[in-house]
Amino acid sequence: xxxxxxxxxxxxxxxxxxxxxxxxxxxxxxxxxxxxxxxxxxxxxxxxxxxxxxxxxxxxxxxxxxxxxxxxxxxxxxxxxxxxxxxxxxxxxxxxxxxxxxxxxxxxxxxxxxxxxxxxxxxxxxxxxxxxxxxxxxxxxxxxxxxxxxxxxxxxxxxxxxxxxxxxxxxxxxxxxxxxxxxxxxxxxxxxxxxxxxxxxxxxxxxxxxxxxxxxxxxxxxxxxxxxxxxxxxxxxxxxxxxxxxxxxxxxxxxxxxxxxxxxxxxxxxxxxxxxxxxxxxxxxxxxxxxxxxxxxxxxxxxxxxxxxxxxxxxxxxxxxxxxxxxxxxxxxxxxxxxxxxxxxxxxxxxxxxxxxxxxxxxxxxxxxxxxxxxxxxxxxxxxxxxxxxxxxxxxxxxxxxxxxxxxxxxxxxxxxxxxxxxxxxxxxxxxxxxxxxxxxxxxxxxxxxxxxxxxxxxxxxxxxx
Amino acid sequence: xxxxxxxxxxxxxxxxxxxxxxxxxxxxxxxxxxxxxxxxxxxxxxxxxxxxxxxxxxxxxxxxxxxxxxxxxxxxxxxxxxxxxxxxxxxxxxxxxxxxxxxxxxxxxxxxxxxxxxxxxxxxxxxxxxxxxxxxxxxxxxxxxxxxxxxxxxxxxxxxxxxxxxxxxxxxxxxxxxxxxxxxxxxxxxxxxxxxxxxxxxxxxxxxxxxxxxxxxxxxxxxxxxxxxxxxxxxxxxxxxxxxxxxxxxxxxxxxxxxxxxxxxxxxxxxxxxxxxxxxxxxxxxxxxxxxxxxxxxxxxxxxxxxxxxxxxxxxxxxxxxxxxxxxxxxxxxxxxxxxxxxxxxxxxxxxxxxxxxxxxxxxxxxxxxxxxxxxxxxxxxxxxxxxxxxxxxxxxxxxxxxxxxxxxxxxxxxxxxxxxxxxxxxxxxxxxxxxxxxxxxxxxxxxxxxxxxxxxxxxxxxxxx
Numbered sequence: 001x002x003x004x005x006x007x008x009x010x011x012x013x014x015x016x017x018x019x020x021x022x023x024x025x026x027x028x029x030x031x032x033x034x035x036x037x038x039x040x041x042x043x044x045x046x047x048x049x050x051x052x053x054x055x056x057x058x059x060x061x062x063x064x065x066x067x068x069x070x071x072x073x074x075x076x077x078x079x080x081x082x083x084x085x086x087x088x089x090x091x092x093x094x095x096x097x098x099x100x101x102x103x104x105x106x107x108x109x110x111x112x113x114x115x116x117x118x119x120x121x122x123x124x125x126x127x128x129x130x131x132x133x134x135x136x137x138x139x140x141x142x143x144x145x146x147x148x149x150x151x152x153x154x155x156x157x158x159x160x161x162x163x164x165x166x167x168x169x170x171x172x173x174x175x176x177x178x179x180x181x182x183x184x185x186x187x188x189x190x191x192x193x194x195x196x197x198x199x200x201x202x203x204x205x206x207x208x209x210x211x212x213x214x215x216x217x218x219x220x221x222x223x224x225x226x227x228x229x230x231x232x233x234x235x236x237x238x239x240x241x242x243x244x245x246x247x248x249x250x251x252x253x254x255x256x257x258x259x260x261x262x263x264x265x266x267x268x269x270x271x272x273x274x275x276x277x278x279x280x281x282x283x284x285x286x287x288x289x290x291x292x293x294x295x296x297x298x299x300x301x302x303x304x305x306x307x308x309x310x311x312x313x314x315x316x317x318x319x320x321x322x323x324x325x326x327x328x329x330x331x332x333x334x335x336x337x338x339x340x341x342x343x344x345x346x347x348x349x350x351x352x353x354x355x356x357x358x359x360x361x362x363x364x365x366x367x368x369x370x371x372x373x374x375x376x377x378x379x380x381x382x383x384x385x386x387x388x389x390x391x392x393x394x395x396x397x398x399x400x401x402x403x404x405x406x407x408x409x410x411x412x413x414x415x416x417x418x419x420x421x422x423x424x425x426x427x428x429x430x431x432x433x434x435x436x437x438x439x440x441x442x443x444x445x446x447x448x449x450x451x452x453x454x455x456x457x458x459x460x461x462x463x464x465x466x
Numbered sequence: 467x468x469x470x471x472x473x474x475x476x477x478x479x480x481x482x483x484x485x486x487x488x489x490x491x492x493x494x495x496x497x498x499x500x501x502x503x504x505x506x507x508x509x510x511x512x513x514x515x516x517x518x519x520x521x522x523x524x525x526x527x528x529x530x531x532x533x534x535x536x537x538x539x540x541x542x543x544x545x546x547x548x549x550x551x552x553x554x555x556x557x558x559x560x561x562x563x564x565x566x567x568x569x570x571x572x573x574x575x576x577x578x579x580x581x582x583x584x585x586x587x588x589x590x591x592x593x594x595x596x597x598x599x600x601x602x603x604x605x606x607x608x609x610x611x612x613x614x615x616x617x618x619x620x621x622x623x624x625x626x627x628x629x630x631x632x633x634x635x636x637x638x639x640x641x642x643x644x645x646x647x648x649x650x651x652x653x654x655x656x657x658x659x660x661x662x663x664x665x666x667x668x669x670x671x672x673x674x675x676x677x678x679x680x681x682x683x684x685x686x687x688x689x690x691x692x693x694x695x696x697x698x699x700x701x702x703x704x705x706x707x708x709x710x711x712x713x714x715x716x717x718x719x720x721x722x723x724x725x726x727x728x729x730x731x732x733x734x735x736x737x738x739x740x741x742x743x744x745x746x747x748x749x750x751x752x753x754x755x756x757x758x759x760x761x762x763x764x765x766x767x768x769x770x771x772x773x774x775x776x777x778x779x780x781x782x783x784x785x786x787x788x789x790x791x792x793x794x795x796x797x798x799x800x801x802x803x804x805x806x807x808x809x810x811x812x813x814x815x816x817x818x819x820x821x822x823x824x825x826x827x828x829x830x831x832x833x834x835x836x837x838x839x840x841x842x843x844x845x846x847x848x849x850x851x852x853x854x855x856x857x858x859x860x861x862x863x864x865x866x867x868x869x870x871x872x873x874x875x876x877x878x879x880x881x882x883x884x885x886x887x888x889x890x891x892x893x894x895x896x897x898x899x900x901x902x903x904x905x906x907x908x909x910x911x912x913x914x915x916x917x918x919x920x921x922x923x924x925x926x927x928x929x930x931x932x
Contacts, residue, residue, distance in 0.1 A: 195661015
């Protein structure tokens with residue numbers, strides 16, 4: 001495809017995407033296909049001969065859109081907010097067009113330095129501790145997901161806790177990891193991948209607001225040390241997936257210091273709130289953390305994948321992950337003056353992902369992003385107030401930031417039925433969780449397309465179906 | 467940014483990318499900046515207020531392009547071919563615009579089923595063993611990189627070798643991994659991440675053509691078993707990074723069967739060659755493999771990230787990686803009728819990456835991609851013939867497929883100086899490796915923009931500088 005053809009087809013694809021943005025509201029939000037239905041429409045065998053791009057561009061409407069769950073629909077209030085935005089989408093296009101590989105500084109200085117710079121900007125924007133800045137011993141990097149951030153934190157923690165012998169000698173069987181029973185499943189997945197195993201993940205109990213109980217953590221730490229085990233890492237969550245519960249970072253961090261454990265703070269969904277000074281309490285005590293992540297691809301209008309991850313001291317990370325084969329040796333790396341991000345992550349290759357963060361920050365500014373956060377929080381507060389004042393419903397957790405968890409007072413069956421009927425309508429998609437073993441509906445606000453009128457409509461639907 | 471504005475700005479971005487494609491040939495291929503130079507041009511503080519997108523679109527030229535290593539330049543012959551193509555770039559744009567999350571079938575049936583389908587297509591296109599097809603116990607998935615494919619293979623192998631106890635109990639310290647001294651550093655990185663450690667990675671010697679010696683592998687396996695250790699996995703490489711050496715899959719696979727070790731075959735760079743029947747010898751014995759990967763983002767005109775990975779029996783993988791928190795439970799998953807790809811990879815979230823594979827296959831067809839492969843192989847053969855017949859040079863490895871490794875007969879200093887002078891010219895970027903501890907220049911052909919006239923120019927340059 002020549003540049004001239006690319007120009008022509010590219011305009012058509014841009015128009016297609018713009019058209020999808022315009023009509024997504026009219027599509028059903030949830031999936032409308034049965035298992036196997038998408039595949040059944042596809043040719044059984046791959047094409048021997050190519051087709052004009054016009055024919056390829058007919059595929060999304062014919063084959064793809066009918067099988068989507070429409071994450072950009074204003075009624076998408078499931079899982080977590082994952083709005084994409086014009087500047088971010090177009091920055092992805094630039095990144096795809098450049099086709100850079102940022103594995104080493106020398107394979108793309110711009111990819112590397114823009115990433116370091118924008119991650120430093122985010123430290124300033126969220127008022128994160130200075131120790132995460134790249135100027136000292138710390139620094140930030142973009143991972144694909146919070147799962148990978150948790151894993152990479154654990155690999156660094158494992159290296160440090162084993163006296164920097166894990167890279168050579170393997171996972172020390174005495175190491176133990178701690179997370180609350182509300183922590184994301186990524187903690188368990190990381191413990192498995194890193195070779196510790198689920199058996200060495202301790203589950204810390206939570207209080208009435210679903211936040212980790214430091215008292216219980218202290219007991220577990222003491223018991224493990226008494227038994228000759230080594231506390232490796234504590235995963236504290238700033239905004240749990242189920243209810244946006246906030247683990248108390250300060251007492252947890254003090255316990256980590258006392259017992260030599262690495263503190264990783266997972267703020268994947270909620271961290272964006274710290275753009276606003278009034279929400280920065282969520283990070284109280286964060287200066288005690290060894291690593292931290294939040295996902296601009298959740299609530300900050302940046303396309304997946306973009307999980308922003310920082311360490312206070314990058315040396316453990318580098319000692320855990322740096323392997324230097326001859327074919328990657330180069331003068332810039334040997335000078336010690338550059339960052340080679342391949343040593344900060346699981347994969348070797350890496351896309352130019354800083355561009356979408358850059359474009360989003362440049363186009364909206366801190367002020368524009370704060371407006372988006374505040375609008376989400378306001379909508380959530382309004383919905384929570386309505387649910388709270390209606391005798392048929394009860395809030396299942398303190399309403400925090402942009403998440404509302406509730407249930408029907410008639411119990412699990414009524415709550416489950418309500419959820420199913422809302423979703424069956426095709427205008428909203430909500431998901432569920434369990435809190436204190438009770439079935440709970442989650443309304444995850446933060447989608448940029450969701451307006452007050454959508455929430456009004458949701459409320460009317462809940463009112464009617466309840 | 468409204469859909470209308472997106473349309474307008476999107477056209478401008480498409481034009482910018484088309485313009486970059488047109489002028490990349492005139493840019494220097496290698497980086498022209500010193501460490502810190504890109505950052506020095508960026509504003510120290512993040513923007514408080516947003517700017518019109520027109521201003522943001524001025525950034526790539528002002529701030530990014532001067533700091534690039536131009537991977538799409540026709541003279542880019544470094545590392546590995548990584549050409550992007552119009553259909554793939556535009557499919558990335560569609561994927562970015564849809565903003566789908568394919569972690570579960572139900573979160574995007576189209577993302578999941580298109581991926582399964584296209585991976586089955588690739589089995590047919592490359593004539594891979596039927597056991598990798600999704601219809602039976604196996605199946606394919608897109609990973610971000612061959613590093614992640616190797617890691618995921620090791621996690622599955624570790625699970626099986628430990629009697630399915632590693633997920634709970636951690637990495638069994640008796641497990642051992644084997645790879646040749648020419649294998650990619652990803653094998654060592656995976657052994658570290660999985661908690662085995664570098665000490666439990668055995669290095670198998672190679673023959674004169676840099677291929678793994680099965681005799682040495684047999685000795686190592688026997689010695690480890692005699693010492694009570696457990697052979698976990700052998701990484702065989704079909705096309706090593708340094709010299710495209712081909713490990714003999716059949717005898718290696720037979721040894722794996724005999725000793726109960728998982729065979730993972732890494733064909734990241736060379737696998738694309740199997741589109742052409744005349745190159746399918748590279749996969750002789752692949753039916754003995756438990757897992758396999760090749761990277762369409764290397765030589766098949768698909769944008770990074772797209773590493774195609776298959777397992778013959780997905781159950782070990784699922785037992786290693788499946789964690790099901792309440793908030794992800796859904797009826798489709800419980801029915802057992804769907805694939806949830808989150809259990810096949812490290813991260814939870816995933817982009818709609820199958821679209822770019824789909825669009826590339828649809829637009830070029832098997833026939834078009836074969837033409838691209840054959841053109842690369844022909845160019846490499848011509849360059850190799852010239853080097854072979856010139857008394858100043860010698861080939862440092864058998865010239866295979868699209869890679870040519872050579873050195874100056876005057877020795878390491880002359881070879882190194884030649885490489886540095888070629889790269890300093892700005893029209894070509896080559897990289898090096900070491901083979902039998904001798905410094906070697908690698909010419910990695912396969913960039914779609916590279917034509918016969920470019921290789922002619924490279925030859926003249928080598929001729930002049932030598």
